[in-house]
Each structure stands twice: as structure tokens, then as C-alpha cells.
Amino acid sequence: MIGVVGAGAFGTALAVALGREGYKVRLWGRDVGPLAASRMSDRLGGVRLPDSVTVTAELSAMDQTEAVLLALPMQAVAGFLRGSDMQAQTLVACCKGVDLQTLTGPATLMSQARPKATVALLTGPSFAADIARGLPTALTLACADDAAGQRLQRLLSTPVLRLYRTVDVTGAELGGALKNVIAIAAGTVIGAGLGESARAALMTRGYAEMVRLALALGARAETLAGLSGFGDLVLTCGSAQSRNFSYGHALGAGTPFNASVTVEGVATARAVARLGIERGIDLPVTAMVAALVDGRIDLSAAIQSLLTRPLKAE
Numbered sequence: 001m002i003g004v005v006g007a008g009a010f011g012t013a014l015a016v017a018l019g020r021e022g023y024k025v026r027l028w029g030r031d032v033g034p035l036a037a038s039r040m041s042d043r044l045g046g047v048r049l050p051d052s053v054t055v056t057a058e059l060s061a062m063d064q065t066e067a068v069l070l071a072l073p074m075q076a077v078a079g080f081l082r083g084s085d086m087q088a089q090t091l092v093a094c095c096k097g098v099d100l101q102t103l104t105g106p107a108t109l110m111s112q113a114r115p116k117a118t119v120a121l122l123t124g125p126s127f128a129a130d131i132a133r134g135l136p137t138a139l140t141l142a143c144a145d146d147a148a149g150q151r152l153q154r155l156l157s158t159p160v161l162r163l164y165r166t167v168d169v170t171g172a173e174l175g176g177a178l179k180n181v182i183a184i185a186a187g188t189v190i191g192a193g194l195g196e197s198a199r200a201a202l203m204t205r206g207y208a209e210m211v212r213l214a215l216a217l218g219a220r221a222e223t224l225a226g227l228s229g230f231g232d233l234v235l236t237c238g239s240a241q242s243r244n245f246s247y248g249h250a251l252g253a254g255t256p257f258n259a260s261v262t263v264e265g266v267a268t269a270r271a272v273a274r275l276g277i278e279r280g281i282d283l284p285v286t287a288m289v290a291a292l293v294d295g296r297i298d299l300s301a302a303i304q305s306l307l308t309r310p311l312k313a314e
């Protein structure tokens with residue numbers, strides 16, 4: 001039995017993917033009445049829940065599961081862990097971002113809140129809709145305890161959901177968090193009509209920034225070059241299906257954006273910009289995105305600030 005906390009797009013997609021393989025899955029959410037009744041997810045374009053997925057509003061349903069996958073928006077994780085007495089022995093963070101209060105990633109936050117639990121992170125290039133449709137996807141499963149990581153890799157891999165393993169939790173956390181910030185910038189560039197060449201330049205310099213911060217925080221460069229970093233950067237910066245890219249596009253084009261949509265890169269840009277200042281690390285793209293989303297600079301000033309940086313070696 002596998003538990004999934006969070007019946008939004010990603011939690012539901014994971015439940016569908018695992019349920020389709022015959023796993024018994026319990027999917028918990030706050031307002032799951034309509035989903036439980038219709039067994040169809042609107043967020044995933046009408047995908048039907050397999051019979052092996054039970055939808056529940058009772059957190060006690062997570063007891064006695066082999067692992068609980070936590071697919072909540074990043075800024076909701078700390079409050080959820082504080083406010084619930086869920087005591088799963090194995091927790092897998094499925095969120096991407098940096099917590100604004102503690103400036104840590106989701107797995108680190110969970111390890112601190114549940115020190116006795118085995119904690120892992122599932123991240124990498126994957127749109128929930130693709131996973132729910134059964135399209136092939138490859139993800140990173142990060143767990144500091146390699147034996148537990150191997151167990152989870154076997155448990156959660158399916159023929160179309162391939163999990164690669166790492167013990168570098170910090171690197172995997174940062175890749176997934178930072179690519180959303182760069183995707184907002186990439187969307188802004190395209191929305192403002194600056195062209196594909198400018199996007200490629202921004203992605204490359206953004207990647208350099210991701211690696212710089214990750215190395216300073218003790219991560220391995222090869223983790224950032226993998227699915228959880230480079231892989232997800234390419235997906236998210238290159239697709240209008242991405243909410244972070246679309247949000248940036250609206251900023252660049254000056255068009256409205258639905259405020260109820262989960263856009264992880266907004267809060268994460270603020271958190272990472274603070275982290276950069278605290279650690280004395282130069283993060284120009286992140287600082288620009290944080291200033292832009294908070295209205296501290298306008299679009300033309302943001303573009304100017306990137307174009308007028310001192311010329312230097314690559």
C-alpha cells in the first residue's frame with residue numbers, strides 16, 4: 001500500500017501511474033469530495049482513477065502504508081507537517097522549491113520535522129499530465145540512505161516511470177527548485193519577444209547559477225547535470241505546458257495570469273535570492289526574477305540589468 005498526500009495535479013498523477021500498475025494506493029486531499037465521487041481528475045484532463053486508488057479525506061489512511069509521497073506546494077509543507085500527526089516511516093517529498101521560512105528544500109524540511117522517518121525526494125522532468133497518460137518519464141529518486149533509496153527505487157518504478165537513484169539530496173532539491181526560477185525568466189524573455197537565442201543564453205547562464213549555488217551548499221555538480229537539474233531545466237524552460245514558464249510569459253507579455261495556479265518559482269526566487277545574499281553567492285538571474293515578481297523593478301530595467309553586467313570569462 002502506497003500513500004499519496006496532496007490530490008492536486010502531481011499527487012493524482014502519481015496515484016494514477018502507480019494504481020495502473022496494480023499497486024494499492026490511498027490518495028489523501030483536503031477537498032476530495034468531487035474527485036472521490038467522479039473518479040475523474042479535471043486537473044489532468046479527465047483522466048480516470050484506476051480501481052486500486054482509494055480517495056480519502058482521512059489522514060489516518062496513511063498509517064500502515066509502505067511509503068507516503070507528499071505532493072503539496074512547497075510553501076504548504078512546513079504547515080502541513082506541523083499541523084498533522086501523520087507519522088509515516090518513509091516519506092517521499094514530491095515538491096520543488098525552497099521554504100521561505102527556513103530556506104531549505106522539501107526533503108530537508110521533512111527530515112527536520114520527522115527525524116525518525118526515512119526521507120527521500122522524487123524530482124525531475126515530468127509533467128503531471130504526461131505521467132497520468134502513461135507516457136514514458138524518467139525521474140531522480142534522491143535518498144541519503146542508499147539502501148532505503150534502492151528499496152524506494154524498486155517500489156516506485158514502473159515500466160514507463162523510470163527512477164534513477166542518487167544520495168545527493170541537496171543537489172536534487174536545488175535542481176528542482178532553481179529550474180522553476182530560471183523558467184520564469186525564460187518565459188519572460190519569450191513573452192517580451194526577445195527571441196529564442198536570448199532564451200538559450202539565459203538558460204545557460206541560469207544553469208551556471210544553479211551549479212554555483214549547489215556547489216556552495218555541498219551538492220555534486222553531476223547531480224545538477226542530471227534529470228533533476230539540467231533535464232528539468234530543459235523541460236520547464238522549453239514548454240508552454242509549464243506553469244512557471246507560462247507565468248513568466250505573461251509577465252513578459254504584460255498579460256493577466258490566473259493567481260490560483262501553483263507557480264513554485266515565485267516564492268522560491270524570493271527564498272533563493274535571500275540565500276544568495278546570506279552566503280555571498282552571485283545569483284543575478286534569481287535576483288532579477290525575485291525583484292520582478294515583487295514589482296521592485298519593471299521589465300525593461302530587469303532586461304537592462306542582465307545585459308549590462310560586466311563582461312567576464314564564461
Ligand SMILES: NC(=O)C1=CN([C@@H]2O[C@H](COP(=O)(O)OP(=O)(O)OC[C@H]3O[C@@H](n4cnc5c(N)ncnc54)[C@H](O)[C@@H]3O)[C@@H](O)[C@H]2O)C=CC1
Nearest residue numbers: 007008009010011071072073074076095096126127128262
Ligand atoms: N504538476 C506537475 O506537472 C508537477 C508538479 N510537481 C510539484 O508538485 C508539487 C505540487 O504541485 P501540483 O500538484 O502540480 O499543484 P496543484 O496546484 O495541482 O495541487 C496542489 C494541491 O495541494 C493542495 N494543498 C495546498 N495547500 C495545502 C495544505 N496546506 N494542506 C493540504 N493540501 C494543500 C491543494 O488543495 C491542491 O490539491 C509542486 O511542488 C510542484 O512543483 C512536480 C512535478 C510535476
Ligand SMILES: O=C(CO)COP(=O)(O)O
Nearest residue numbers: 124125126127242243244
Ligand atoms: O516540475 C514540472 C516539470 O518537471 C512542472 O513544471 P511547472 O510547475 O512549471 O508546471
